[in-house]
Amino acid sequence: MVAFTLRRLLSTILVLWAVVTLTFFAIRLLPGDPVTVLISQGGGSAEDIADLRQKLGLDDPLPIQYLRFLANLVRGDLGTSLVGRRPVSVAIAEQLPHTLALATSATLISVVVGILLGVLAATHEGSWVDQLCITLAVLGVSIPILLSGLLFILLFSLVLGWLPATGQGTWRHLVMPSMVLSLASTGTIARLVRTQMLEVLPQEYVTVARAKGLQERVIFWRHALRNALIPIVTVVGLQFGALLGGTVVTESLFSRRGLGRLVVDAISWKDYPLVQGVVILGAAIYVIVNLVVDLSYGLLDPRIRRR
Amino acid sequence: MILERSSAVGLVSILALGAIAFSMLLAPWLTPYDPLAMDPRSQLLPPSRAHPLGTDLFGRDVLTRVLYGGRISLSVGFLAALLAAVPGLLLGLMSGFYGGFFDQVVMRLTDIALAFPSLILSLGIVAILEPGLVNVTIAVGAAGIPGYVRLVRGSVLKVKETLYVEAAQAIGCSNRRILLRHILPNVAASVLVLVTMDVAWAILRATSLSFLGLGAQPPTPEWGTMIDAGRELLRVAPWVSLAPSSAMMLAVLSINLLGDTLRDALDPRSQSH
Numbered sequence: 001m002v003a004f005t006l007r008r009l010l011s012t013i014l015v016l017w018a019v020v021t022l023t024f025f026a027i028r029l030l031p032g033d034p035v036t037v038l039i040s041q042g043g044g045s046a047e048d049i050a051d052l053r054q055k056l057g058l059d060d061p062l063p064i065q066y067l068r069f070l071a072n073l074v075r076g077d078l079g080t081s082l083v084g085r086r087p088v089s090v091a092i093a094e095q096l097p098h099t100l101a102l103a104t105s106a107t108l109i110s111v112v113v114g115i116l117l118g119v120l121a122a123t124h125e126g127s128w129v130d131q132l133c134i135t136l137a138v139l140g141v142s143i144p145i146l147l148s149g150l151l152f153i154l155l156f157s158l159v160l161g162w163l164p165a166t167g168q169g170t171w172r173h174l175v176m177p178s179m180v181l182s183l184a185s186t187g188t189i190a191r192l193v194r195t196q197m198l199e200v201l202p203q204e205y206v207t208v209a210r211a212k213g214l215q216e217r218v219i220f221w222r223h224a225l226r227n228a229l230i231p232i233v234t235v236v237g238l239q240f241g242a243l244l245g246g247t248v249v250t251e252s253l254f255s256r257r258g259l260g261r262l263v264v265d266a267i268s269w270k271d272y273p274l275v276q277g278v279v280i281l282g283a284a285i286y287v288i289v290n291l292v293v294d295l296s297y298g299l300l301d302p303r304i305r306r307r
Numbered sequence: 308m309i310l311e312r313s314s315a316v317g318l319v320s321i322l323a324l325g326a327i328a329f330s331m332l333l334a335p336w337l338t339p340y341d342p343l344a345m346d347p348r349s350q351l352l353p354p355s356r357a358h359p360l361g362t363d364l365f366g367r368d369v370l371t372r373v374l375y376g377g378r379i380s381l382s383v384g385f386l387a388a389l390l391a392a393v394p395g396l397l398l399g400l401m402s403g404f405y406g407g408f409f410d411q412v413v414m415r416l417t418d419i420a421l422a423f424p425s426l427i428l429s430l431g432i433v434a435i436l437e438p439g440l441v442n443v444t445i446a447v448g449a450a451g452i453p454g455y456v457r458l459v460r461g462s463v464l465k466v467k468e469t470l471y472v473e474a475a476q477a478i479g480c481s482n483r484r485i486l487l488r489h490i491l492p493n494v495a496a497s498v499l500v501l502v503t504m505d506v507a508w509a510i511l512r513a514t515s516l517s518f519l520g521l522g523a524q525p526p527t528p529e530w531g532t533m534i535d536a537g538r539e540l541l542r543v544a545p546w547v548s549l550a551p552s553s554a555m556m557l558a559v560l561s562i563n564l565l566g567d568t569l570r571d572a573l574d575p576r577s578q579s580h
Contacts, residue, residue: 015418015419015422016422018415018418018419018422019419019422019423022419023431026431026435027434027435142556142559142560142563143556144511144514144515144552144555144556144559145515146514146515146518146531146534146552146555147549147552147553147555147556150534150538150541150545150548150549150552151549153541154541154545154549158541158542165541241424241425242424242425242426244424244426244427245424245425245426245427246426248426248427248430248515248519249426249515249518249519252518252519253518253538263430264430264519264520264521266434267430267433267434267438267521268438268520268521270434272434275430275431275434278427279423279427279428279430279431279434282423282424282427283422283423283424283427286422286423286424286427287422
């Protein structure tokens with residue numbers, strides 16, 4: 001297990017380095033100079049351009065820029081945003097909590113509701129309960145955020161008046177966006193839990209548990225679900241990437257602040273350091289979540305721990 | 308036979324897709340309105356006989372714009388899926404068949420690409436290429452390549468070990484012939500399923516990027532920009548945004564159902580649940 005953890009950690013660091021390197025060179029090797037674009041938009045002279053280029057270190061050879069970028073990155077310095085002229089890390093740190101709150105609450109909803117629906121469907125296999133759960137799951141997977149979001153706003157804010165449609169601040173602002181964002185993952189998890197449970201339930205240890213006279217509830221939740229958990233946890237990790245991407249659309253739809261708005265604005269403004277920072281951060285969060293998922297297998301299955 | 312299993316669903320999805328494609332192709336003859344011409348006298352009219360899906364803020368017929376928007380969204384979806392499938396298929400075939408250093412490089416590159424959440428990868432590519440509908444198509448397509456490389460390479464590795472490939476090698480077939488005549492047909496089924504699903508996924512992605520203001524620009528009739536424009540009007544004129552988003556769901560759902568049916572028919576081992 002220790003060897004596995006170390007190997008997995010090392011490969012994660014390598015992937016992160018590759019992500020950073022790829023992003024750095026992709027953004028710089030392409031035609032178009034951000035400073036020229038920026039200054040000419042603001043109506044600056046050629047001298048201003050040369051001045052700013054020097055300040056930002058853009059005159060140095062690319063390998064030097066790359067090494068300086070890596071050295072700064074290790075210290076948590078992602079460079080200076082071109083538009084706001086302030087540290088990218090500060091701009092990101094302001095918005096990150098909003099996005100993380102949205103992504104984590106959506107993950108929580110999809111895990112809880114997805115497992116509930118899946119277990120419910122599996123334990124009532126073939127009945128109308130099963131049918132209903134499957135239908136809900138398929139609906140959740142198929143409905144685009146751009147439709148479910150509009151329908152939710154229409155129903156819960158405009159017709160019923162229960163929840164605010166836009167903005168943020170209280171938990172009531174978070175309810176609709178995280179529900180909308182969670183729908184697809186909820187459906188995916190529910191379908192997976194159902195198939196996994198149906199695979200596990202006919203196995204002998206379940207029969208043994210029944211023969212011992214255990215309550216069905218205990219059998220389902222303690223014995224069966226636990227053994228169905230590894231594929232489920234894997235999918236939760238992969239879904240987190242989809243959720244992270246989905247926050248961009250969700251934030252825009254509900255006029256919420258967050259990394260999504262930040263990166264979309266940065267793209268429109270050609271603020272490359274800021275785009276680069278958000279893209280690297282998005283990949284880093286995703287890679288690290290999946291590292292945690294891989295490492296959690298040992299906790300879930302003692303057989304893996306002993307290997 | 309393709310329609311044997313879950314044939315009802317398959318038939319419905321094919322019919323729905325056909326109807327969607329048909330009405331979009333024939334849009335200029337189906338509707339008397341111009342998707343761009345503004346008419347200040349008919350602003351935000353609710354659905355009626357003259358305007359079945361109402362009109363938008365500029366008095367344009369929403370149904371007309373949804374139909375013309377579908378032309379854009381569907382073509383972007385197909386193009387992006389092709390842009391992902393063709394290079395992905397080639398790289399996957401060569402990577403799986405030849406192995407070695409080339410395979411190593413391709414696999415490490417796919418690993419890196421898959422480390423980005425896919426929408427973030429598309430956003431990054433749009434940022435580099437500059438916003439616009441064509442670049443959104445390229446970005447969505449490029450983000451899909453690694454998926455194909457993985458899938459195709461995996462299947463090639465499996466097929467490569469079969470007896471008939473060995474036999475083909477023994478009688479002296481060229482690598483090219485083995486790849487094209489013996490391996491490709493065996494990989495084609497799963498690629499076809501992935502392409503189908505990918506069209507739906509690409510439509511969603513491209514619409515989202517346009518909704519974010521990075522793809523098609525108003526007044527182009529495109530579903531994403533229409534939803535964005537109608538978002539503020541949800542209280543007074545919900546049809547302006549609900550019509551394009553429902554059209555998108557209909558298109559994506561029928562393409563996905565078709566993909567499910569194809570998968571069940573072509574590959575009995577991986578059944579949808």
